[in-house]
Structures are given as C-alpha cells and as structure tokens.
Amino acid sequence: MTAASDIPVLPRGVRLHPDRVRGLTVLLAPERVLTIDATGAAILSRVDGRRSIGEIAADLARAYAAPAEVIAPDVIDFLQDLAEKRMVDLRHG
Amino acid sequence: MADPPLALLAELTHRCPLACPYCSNPTELVAKGAELDTATWARLFREAADLGVLQLHLSGGEPAARHDLADLVRAAREAGLYTNLITSGIGLTGARLAALEAAGLDHVQLSVQGVTAEVSDRIGGYRGGFERKMQVAAEIARLGLPLTLNAVMHRDNLDDLPATIDLAERLGARRIEVACVQFQGWALVNRARLQPTPAQVERAKAVVRAAQERLRGRLVIDFVPPDYHSDYPKPCMNGWGSTGLNIAPDGTVLPCHAAQTIPGLSFENATVTPLARIWHEGAAFNAFRGTGWMPEPCRSCARREIDFGGCRCQAMAILGDARAPDPVCRKTQGRAALDALLAAEAGHEGAFVYRRA
Ligand code: SF4
Ligand code: SF4
Numbered sequence: 001m002t003a004a005s006d007i008p009v010l011p012r013g014v015r016l017h018p019d020r021v022r023g024l025t026v027l028l029a030p031e032r033v034l035t036i037d038a039t040g041a042a043i044l045s046r047v048d049g050r051r052s053i054g055e056i057a058a059d060l061a062r063a064y065a066a067p068a069e070v071i072a073p074d075v076i077d078f079l080q081d082l083a084e085k086r087m088v089d090l091r092h093g
Numbered sequence: 094m095a096d097p098p099l100a101l102l103a104e105l106t107h108r109c110p111l112a113c114p115y116c117s118n119p120t121e122l123v124a125k126g127a128e129l130d131t132a133t134w135a136r137l138f139r140e141a142a143d144l145g146v147l148q149l150h151l152s153g154g155e156p157a158a159r160h161d162l163a164d165l166v167r168a169a170r171e172a173g174l175y176t177n178l179i180t181s182g183i184g185l186t187g188a189r190l191a192a193l194e195a196a197g198l199d200h201v202q203l204s205v206q207g208v209t210a211e212v213s214d215r216i217g218g219y220r221g222g223f224e225r226k227m228q229v230a231a232e233i234a235r236l237g238l239p240l241t242l243n244a245v246m247h248r249d250n251l252d253d254l255p256a257t258i259d260l261a262e263r264l265g266a267r268r269i270e271v272a273c274v275q276f277q278g279w280a281l282v283n284r285a286r287l288q289p290t291p292a293q294v295e296r297a298k299a300v301v302r303a304a305q306e307r308l309r310g311r312l313v314i315d316f317v318p319p320d321y322h323s324d325y326p327k328p329c330m331n332g333w334g335s336t337g338l339n340i341a342p343d344g345t346v347l348p349c350h351a352a353q354t355i356p357g358l359s360f361e362n363a364t365v366t367p368l369a370r371i372w373h374e375g376a377a378f379n380a381f382r383g384t385g386w387m388p389e390p391c392r393s394c395a396r397r398e399i400d401f402g403g404c405r406c407q408a409m410a411i412l413g414d415a416r417a418p419d420p421v422c423r424k425t426q427g428r429a430a431l432d433a434l435l436a437a438e439a440g441h442e443g444a445f446v447y448r449r450a
Contacts, residue, residue: 011267
C-alpha cells in the first residue's frame with residue numbers, strides 16, 4: 001500500500017529525458033519509454049529521494065493553487081503505478 | 094512520413110563464445126573483418142538519436158567480444174541514448190563492468206540458458222559458462238547496475254520456469270524477460286527439437302500469471318509466449334518499420350533481424366546511406382510498413398493495427414510467401430500448414446545443431 005509518508009525516488013536506470021525530436025518529456029527505463037504529461041513532469045521533477053509523497057502533493061497544491069486533498073490521491077496513484085512497473089522506488093517513511 | 098523509431102538494436106558483432114541452438118543470429122554470420130569500427134558506430138549512434146531513437150540495445154553475438162565496448166557505450170551516452178547491454182556475460186570481468194559503468198551504461202540484460210550449470214552449459218555449448226555468469230551477476234549487483242535476467246525458454250528448460258524466476262529474484266534483478274524461443278536464424282534450424290509441448294505452455298502461462306501477482310512491485314516479469322501455440326500472431330517489431338530498426342555488424346540496416354531471409358528485399362548500408370534516408374525512404378522499410386501491403390483477411394480485420402498481420406519472416410519460413418498473413422493466425426488458411434508442422438515435429442528427439450561460424 002502506498003502512503004503519503006512514502007518517499008519516492010527514481011532508481012538507477014530510470015531517467016527523465018527531453019525527447020527533442022518529438023518535443024516531449026519521456027521517462028526512460030529498461031525496455032520502456034513512457035510519455036510524461038505536464039502533470040507527471042511536475043510530480044517527477046519534485047521526486048528527489050528526500051521529499052515524501054505528502055510533501056510533494058503539498059508543494060504542488062501551493063504551486064497550482066489547488067487543495068492538497070484533491071491533488072494527493074492523484075500523486076499517489078501516479079507514483080504507485082510507476083512503482084508497480086519498478087520505474088519508481090518507494091521508501092516507507 | 095513514417096514516425097521516427099524509438100529503438101535501435103546494434104549488432105556490434107556476430108562473434109560469440111557460446112553456441113546456443115536457439116540463437117536468432119542468421120545462419121550466415123558476419124565475419125570479424127567486416128565489422129564496423131568504433132568511429133563509425135559512434136556516428137551511427139548520433140544519426141540514430143537525431144532520427145528520434147531513444148533507446149539503444151548493444152547486442153550481438155556477444156558485444157563483450159568487442160574490445161572497444163566501453164568507448165561505444167560512452168559514444169552512445171554522448172549521443173543522448175538510453176544504453177542497454179544485452180550480454181551472455183562471457184568476456185565481462187569486474188574491471189570491464191566498472192569501465193562500462195563509468196562510461197554511462199544504463200542497464201544490463203544478462204542471459205541464462207538454464208538455472209543449473211548442467212543445463213545452462215549444455216544449451217550454451219560452453220563449459221563453465223554458468224559459473225561465470227553467476228560471477229558477472231554478482232559484480233553487476235555489487236556495482237548497483239540495474240539488471241534484467243533474460244531467459245530464452247524452450248522444451249528443455251520451460252519446466253524450470255519457477256526456478257528461473259527465483260534465480261532472477263536471488264540475483265537482485267529488477268526485471269525478467271521470459272522469452273519463449275522465436276523461430277528465426279539458428280532457432281529455426283532447431284525448431285523441432287526446441288518446440289515446447291502444449292502442456293508445458295499451459296503450465297508456463299499459469300506460473301507467469303501467479304508470479305506476476307506475487308512479485309508485483311518487486312520483479313517485473315515480461316513474458317513472450319510461444320506463438321505457434323497462440324491463436325493470433327505476435328505484433329512483430331510492433332509493426333514493420335514503425336518502432337525499431339537493427340544494424341548488422343557490417344552496417345546493413347534491417348527492419349528486423351531476420352529480414353534478410355525474405356527474398357527480393359534489398360537492404361542499404363549505413364556506411365553509405367544516411368540512417369534517416371534508409372528509415373524513411375528505404376525500399377525494405379516501406380515494403381511492409383502500415384496496412385497498405387496487407388492481403389485479406391488482414392486488410393479488413395479488426396486486429397490489423399494490433400498485430401499488423403504478424404511476422405513477415407515467419408510467413409516466409411512456413412508458407413514461402415512473405416506477403417501472406419502470419420500462419421499463426423487461426424483466421425487464415427496458412428494455419429493448417431503450421432498445425433501440420435506442429436504435428437509432424439511433435440516429440441522430435443534429435444540432437445541440437447549448435448550455432449557455429
Ligand atoms: S543466443 Fe547464445 S550463441 Fe547467440 S549470441 Fe546469444 S549467447 Fe551467443
Ligand atoms: S487476419 Fe491478419 S490482422 Fe487479423 S488477426 Fe489474423 S494476422 Fe492479424
């Protein structure tokens with residue numbers, strides 16, 4: 001189960017990459033290329049191995065002037081999905 | 094204009110210390126003297142990145158047979174490519190792996206031919222290979238390089254699938270590719286000997302389903318089913334000329350690694366023609382691109398953008414016609430030929446034909 005206190009981190013071998021030919025942001029991982037939309041990029045740019053999911057959601061709420069309780073479930077879903085694909089590691093905080 | 098490719102498979106060399114009877118390399122192997130040099134590969138990596146390639150697979154043969162492997166990895170990373178090494182592990186040492194890591198290697202895909210030395214070394218045709226692979230896996234773990242275990246499965250090792258998945262976990266792999274043998278190259282020569290039984294296939298599917306559930310979030314399990322036992326063909330290359338391309342050791346650019354088995358196609362060489370031109374305008378790449386080339390029943394089939402009519406090389410190998418729908422498809426007449434083959438070859442007990450130069 002993914003909790004707001006979990007701390008996400010991009011494991012080695014997974015990196016955000018500016019796809020200059022297609023003008024997209026992609027997440028590159030073993031045998032995987034995932035197109036990341038603006039929301040995803042906003043989340044992943046805050047994944048630094050220090051901040052928890054809750055802190056990231058709070059920061060996004062401030063940046064986009066939206067209620068944190070609305071944003072937090074989306075952030076959890078997004079990161080949990082990536083964690084199941086082993087494109088994000090979650091440390092239980 | 095076609096969409097740009099995502100992936101490039103660079104067959105750096107066809108040389109390999111192993112002799113797997115399931116090897117997908119062509120039966121006519123490219124000799125060492127014809128291999129591209131370091132600077133040419135580096136230029137092709139830049140051309141590929143400019144064309145839109147994001148992921149590079151350094152493959153072979155055994156890429157570690159190239160002494161300039163670390164230089165090639167560095168060149169690939171400088172070109173901006175995600176760089177994956179597909180290796181049997183033979184020829185890699187702790188020092189070489191550290192050099193590859195320093196050069197920026199993103200990921201290693203290590204093959205095993207079995208889960209015991211007895212099976213692995215018999216199938217690879219290389220004594221002591223399994224022990225070396227386990228040492229290489231330990232070095233990879235020590236460096237913290239992300240690892241995928243690659244297991245090509247067939248009649249002789251498919252029953253060891255649970256142990257194979259356990260091995261991936263034990264080695265700290267993040268992902269395992271359970272790839273049932275695809276019958277191209279040397280594997281086609283050995284088809285009757287390698288073909289799993291229907292009962293083996295059913296058990297394997299159940300094992301994969303249960304393991305995927307049990308290991309969710311720990312180990313990613315990618316399963317390539319044995320397509321002769323499927324109802325519909327695999328989406329070969331995700332559609333011809335749509336997603337990926339191969340460069341052979343001598344610079345020949347191929348839509349898939351077996352494309353040279355199709356008579357009448359002509360292939361260009363990247364030392365002569367720019368990669369972008371080959372991708373967009375090359376006759377071989379346009380021969381089966383999209384859906385325009387399709388015969389019936391593919392042309393009016395709801396799955397035409399799902400499996401793209403399957404594998405052209407398989408249609409060639411079994412039906413002698415690269416334009417026919419893949420004979421795996423149960424909606425096509427060709428399926429009868431495939432079923433006849435399966436029946437005729439069932440239980441074949443001959444010896445392996447090992448890959449050799
Ligand atoms: S399949 Fe076996 S023989 Fe072929 S390149 Fe790989 S390790 Fe070498
Ligand atoms: S008819 Fe052609 S497109 Fe349809 S499922 Fe069969 S092979 Fe695929």
